[in-house]
């Protein structure tokens with residue numbers, strides 16, 4: 517049986533990536549939508565052949581509990597709405613995928629994990645790269661110490677923001693932060709999955725060249741992570757630089773991905789030689805895997821706890837920006 521997914525929030529990512537990917541999935545399909553905009557509901561219903569009974573607004577969202585067509589609810593809303601809708605979805609008896617960053621802070625992530633556990637529903641975060649072949653190879657090279665221990669990591673992720681100056685992404689109350697929350701999260705997680713360890717402390721600095729645009733959120737952030745193994749790990753995030761790489765130096769070799777974090781193609785090198793893996797539809801692989809987890813009642817490889825770990829690092833980076841000191845990650 518193909519499981520039914522309902523997308524909540526029909527913005528750029530839902531429309532540009534997730535809905536098209538759901539035309540390629542084997543274990544799940546686009547069964548329903550939740551939107552506050554009636555004209556979008558009509559367009560989507562026509563385009564994706566979605567029956568009226570599977571279309572919800574934010575006001576009648578709770579009625580989704582009675583709909584047997586919907587097995588999984590995928591939250592693709594501004595970050596400030598992730599907690600509320602994840603908890604509502606679990607309480608409606610549905611399994612949940614929530615987009616990154618999981619929530620505004622680690623405290624909210626813990627509430628979401630607890631609510632899904634209480635409802636007996638699986639929770640997964642939209643971390644598509646865990647299903648991407650070059651990334652899986654990077655994890656193997658680092659975690660299995662194929663070229664010896666990784667001594668250092670240098671990683672950055674960002675883009676030059678040219679969008680609407682009034683968009684939710686630039687409002688702290690809605691986004692939780694700027695480039696760090698949206699883009700830096702990939703570099704933070706990349707460091708964690710390359711080493712297969714959790715960082716214990718962080719020190720961060722920031723740069724603002726466009727204070728009128730980024731008056732409410734961070735523009736460019738630099739950080740150094742302390743890992744238990746003493747590796748040198750530097751990261752950076754930005755809404756004003758086009759970055760997207762991760763380079764690892766090990767005792768007996770080096771490996772890197774560049775681009776490392778997007779969905780327009782990942783490239784990898786090992787000791788200067790190109791990796792050869794297929795480019796896949798990451799979102800289709802991610803959603804198919806979660807549907808299989810639901811069918812087999814097993815935890816996703818990217819559960820809520822994985823989202824929480826990244827948010828604990830991000831919270832500590834913001835504390836470090838305030839204090840100017842090393843901050844513990846806990």
Ligand code: NAD
Pocket residue numbers: 525526527528529530552592593594595615616617642643644684698779
């Ligand atoms: P977007 O602005 O394009 O879409 C957001 C949607 O939420 C819109 O349809 C909007 O109408 C709706 N919405 C409902 N209430 C709103 C409110 N109060 N204010 C603003 N919008 C409201 O954003 P997006 O780029 O689709 O991002 C949505 C989520 O997906 C974010 O968490 C983002 O980080 C994530 N995302 C993930 C990836 C990835 O590769 N995993 C890529 C892009 C975005």
